[in-house]
Amino acid sequence: MKWRKFNIIIHRDLGYLCFGLTIIYAISGVAVNHIQDWNPTYVLEKIVSSVNLAGIESADNEALTSSVLEQLGETSELKNVYRQDADTLKIFVVNNNITVDLNTGSVFQEKSTKRPFLYEANFLHLNHPKKLWTWFADLYAVSLGLLAVSGLFILKGKKGLAGRGKWLVGVGFVIPLFFLWLYS
Amino acid sequence: MKKIVLMFWLLVLGALPLQAKTEIYGKGVSIQEATPVSAILDDPDAYVGKTVRVEGLIIDVCAKRGCWVYVAGDRQGEKIQVKVTDGEIVFPMSASGRMAAVEGVVEELKLSREQMISYLQHLAEEKGQPFDPDTVTDERMIRLRGIGAEIEG
Numbered sequence: 001m002k003w004r005k006f007n008i009i010i011h012r013d014l015g016y017l018c019f020g021l022t023i024i025y026a027i028s029g030v031a032v033n034h035i036q037d038w039n040p041t042y043v044l045e046k047i048v049s050s051v052n053l054a055g056i057e058s059a060d061n062e063a064l065t066s067s068v069l070e071q072l073g074e075t076s077e078l079k080n081v082y083r084q085d086a087d088t089l090k091i092f093v094v095n096n097n098i099t100v101d102l103n104t105g106s107v108f109q110e111k112s113t114k115r116p117f118l119y120e121a122n123f124l125h126l127n128h129p130k131k132l133w134t135w136f137a138d139l140y141a142v143s144l145g146l147l148a149v150s151g152l153f154i155l156k157g158k159k160g161l162a163g164r165g166k167w168l169v170g171v172g173f174v175i176p177l178f179f180l181w182l183y184s
Numbered sequence: 185m186k187k188i189v190l191m192f193w194l195l196v197l198g199a200l201p202l203q204a205k206t207e208i209y210g211k212g213v214s215i216q217e218a219t220p221v222s223a224i225l226d227d228p229d230a231y232v233g234k235t236v237r238v239e240g241l242i243i244d245v246c247a248k249r250g251c252w253v254y255v256a257g258d259r260q261g262e263k264i265q266v267k268v269t270d271g272e273i274v275f276p277m278s279a280s281g282r283m284a285a286v287e288g289v290v291e292e293l294k295l296s297r298e299q300m301i302s303y304l305q306h307l308a309e310e311k312g313q314p315f316d317p318d319t320v321t322d323e324r325m326i327r328l329r330g331i332g333a334e335i336e337g
Contacts, residue, residue: 042247042277080283097244097281
């Protein structure tokens with residue numbers, strides 16, 4: 001088999017194999033790039049409201065928690081309760097952190113829900129699983145390198161590396177160098 | 185080709201996280217004996233630069249990047265921030281309200297009064313809590329530079 005034909009086979013099959021993860025990483029990459037502007041993994045909702053805690057003993061965390069959750073209509077699983085100080089009660093339920101001012105009855109809720117697809121995409125892209133995924137992601141990175149190199153040698157002639165290819169490859173190097181110079 | 189596809193899926197499934205009861209972040213926790221948060225806050229100079237293990241309830245998580253958590257202290261109202269390098273460890277929002285053991289190096293952050301007020305005001309605004317700049321009496325912040333953590337599921 002001629003080396004160029006072998007190169008095309010490698011490029012084609014690696015391309016098929018890498019397609020899924022490349023799309024996942026591309027979408028996650030854009031999402032994470034803009035982390036200054038938004039949370040790419042969770043939808044956060046902040047709600048200010050109030051509850052009436054009259055008649056409940058202020059030291060009775062259990063009764064206070066039960067009343068707050070009932071008045072807010074919060075039915076998610078209770079994780080923990082923390083008495084920050086005499087006037088502040090923090091109630092942690094799944095996907096909701098509730099801070100109650102026991103003096104005024106003012107309530108601040110911080111609800112978080114996972115962004116569909118992006119949560120999972122970022123989980124993989126940012127290598128949160130660690131373990132075996134690290135090796136798999138390394139293998140994927142090597143595959144991308146192979147795809148890039150084999151892509152250089154797909155075509156011959158004027159449209160190949162010897163022709164316009166060399167200029168475009170050059171531009172591909174110059175762009176990151178330009179930004180490195182710009183921000184140095 | 186079918187064998188290759190089968191092996192691929194076995195690899196992917198193997199990489200999925202196990203549903204462990206305790207989740208480990210960063211390098212995990214190797215120190216066995218916990219240092220009370222109160223001991224660190226009472227005498228920070230004795231701990232700055234030392235690697236310690238603290239245990240407690242996670243009462244706040246950085247909502248934007250998961251780059252810090254606050255661990256409640258052993259005395260009411262006290263807490264300590266655990267700051268991690270962005271991206272190296274990312275604490276999930278679900279960590280709040282969970283018990284954790286955290287290992288990190290005690291560090292002192294020296295800020296100007298304006299910087300400290302601005303930082304604490306920002307935190308209070310994020311959490312919808314009132315903030316009085318007059319309550320800022322100390323311009324140094326004692327926190328842990330987090331190395332690893334174990335958070336109960």
